[in-house]
Amino acid sequence: MEKRRIYMDYSATTPVKKEVVETMMPYLTDYFGNASSFHSFGREAKEALDKSRSQVASLINANPNEIYFTAGGTESDNWAIEGVAFAHKNKGNHIITSKIEHHGVLHPCEYLEKHHGFEVTYLDVDSEGRVDLEQLKKSIKDTTILITIMFANNEIGTIQPIKEIAEIAKEHKIIFHTDAVQAAGNINIDVKDLGVDLMSMSSHKIYGPKGIGALYIKRGTKLHTFVHGGAQERKRRAGTENIPAIVGYGKAAEMAKANMDNHIETLTKLRTKLIDGILERIPHTRVNGSLTHRLPGNVNFGFEFIEGEGILLLLDMLGIAASSGSACTSGSLDPSHVLMAIGLPHELAHGSLRLSIGDFTTEEDIDYIIDNLPRVIERLRSMSPLYETYVREQGQLNK
Numbered sequence: 001m002e003k004r005r006i007y008m009d010y011s012a013t014t015p016v017k018k019e020v021v022e023t024m025m026p027y028l029t030d031y032f033g034n035a036s037s038f039h040s041f042g043r044e045a046k047e048a049l050d051k052s053r054s055q056v057a058s059l060i061n062a063n064p065n066e067i068y069f070t071a072g073g074t075e076s077d078n079w080a081i082e083g084v085a086f087a088h089k090n091k092g093n094h095i096i097t098s099k100i101e102h103h104g105v106l107h108p109c110e111y112l113e114k115h116h117g118f119e120v121t122y123l124d125v126d127s128e129g130r131v132d133l134e135q136l137k138k139s140i141k142d143t144t145i146l147i148t149i150m151f152a153n154n155e156i157g158t159i160q161p162i163k164e165i166a167e168i169a170k171e172h173k174i175i176f177h178t179d180a181v182q183a184a185g186n187i188n189i190d191v192k193d194l195g196v197d198l199m200s201m202s203s204h205k206i207y208g209p210k211g212i213g214a215l216y217i218k219r220g221t222k223l224h225t226f227v228h229g230g231a232q233e234r235k236r237r238a239g240t241e242n243i244p245a246i247v248g249y250g251k252a253a254e255m256a257k258a259n260m261d262n263h264i265e266t267l268t269k270l271r272t273k274l275i276d277g278i279l280e281r282i283p284h285t286r287v288n289g290s291l292t293h294r295l296p297g298n299v300n301f302g303f304e305f306i307e308g309e310g311i312l313l314l315l316d317m318l319g320i321a322a323s324s325g326s327a328c329t330s331g332s333l334d335p336s337h338v339l340m341a342i343g344l345p346h347e348l349a350h351g352s353l354r355l356s357i358g359d360f361t362t363e364e365d366i367d368y369i370i371d372n373l374p375r376v377i378e379r380l381r382s383m384s385p386l387y388e389t390y391v392r393e394q395g396q397l398n399k
């Protein structure tokens with residue numbers, strides 16, 4: 001029998017859906033033209049580009065001319081933050097963000113601080129990972145030019161009060177950017193209703209190809225160009241458009257929108273089953289992140305007394321692909337900055353496990369995990385000096 005393999009890392013990346021691949025293929029061969037060319041080959045590419053832009057716009061209720069294709073979520077984050085900072089530096093040099101952002105946001109902020117004289121406030125979050133709106137208001141200065149707060153967190157799945165943040169930003173005439181890479185395509189988003197100015201998105205988190213994403217720029221928002229060169233993307237993002245990837249992203253966005261209600265319902269059901277099943281069977285376990293303001297597919301457990309790396313290794317041997325939090329921090333021994341920010345002590349921050357659910361996850365997959373994870377945790381705890389001490393102390397207490 002072939003070894004069972006269960007993919008539970010949809011927050012890191014997703015497989016490309018078959019329909020998406022089929023839509024892309026002709027644009028690698030038959031319709032290979034450069035969208036800027038003045039001939040029929042160019043026109044075919046340009047038409048595909050326009051259609052994809054409409055599909056991505058429709059996913060978040062934007063106008064197509066507010067969608068700019070980029071090489072992914074990271075580029076969109078960098079462009080939004082540096083683009084606004086450089087375009088508004090005469091007005092001020094202060095940026096507000098949070099402590100739990102993706103590195104695609106944190107690192108450009110740190111770069112601006114270190115090399116360009118900007119000042120950045122990193123907001124705390126509560127134990128569920130939500131920013132405090134009162135602290136946000138108090139952090140605003142005359143020099144604040146940008147607020148950048150993520151829509152939904154990639155490690156613990158917490159969704160922020162985006163509309164309220166947008167209102168505060170607007171009141172103070174501050175530009176508001178949100179990294180919605182985990183959110184756009186996984187939950188309903190309406191940029192007009194929310195009132196955000198800039199929003200980062202990515203294709204490979206919603207069953208499209210990697211290396212393609214978009215930045216939503218609300219009409220009239222001023223920011224500098226990030227990639228200089230040709231006149232593509234209405235002179236705001238240079239470089240020959242990656243038409244096959246863009247076409248794939250458009251299709252993925254269209255499918256995500258058409259499937260949204262079912263996607264949310266199915267994933268939420270599987271998530272609840274997994275959380276309940278594990279909490280019932282494994283003592284000394286907590287769920288990290290908010291239970292109410294949460295991405296449908298995100299589960300993040302904290303297991304006391306053990307290390308996340310050990311869990312991943314044993315799960316991998318059982319064919320279960322999971323993550324200890326963020327793909328970017330694996331390989332380093334530092335605990336996740338997100339788990340530290342929600343106030344977890346070092347030991348618990350180290351013993352975390354993210355299982356992210358997606359459109360190809362089945363009930364049987366969840367059952368398999370519920371059946372096997374308890375033994376994995378038990379085995380690791382049986383080798384843990386921390387657990388041994390705990391058991392000994394409990395024994396003495398009960399004497």
Ligand SMILES: *Cc1c(COP(=O)(O)O)cnc(C)c1O
Pocket residue numbers: 011012071072073074075077102104150152153154179180181182202203204205211212213
């Ligand atoms: C994956 C991710 C990114 C980076 O997107 P890429 O397309 O991989 O560059 C940024 N922010 C969040 C929240 C993410 O989950």
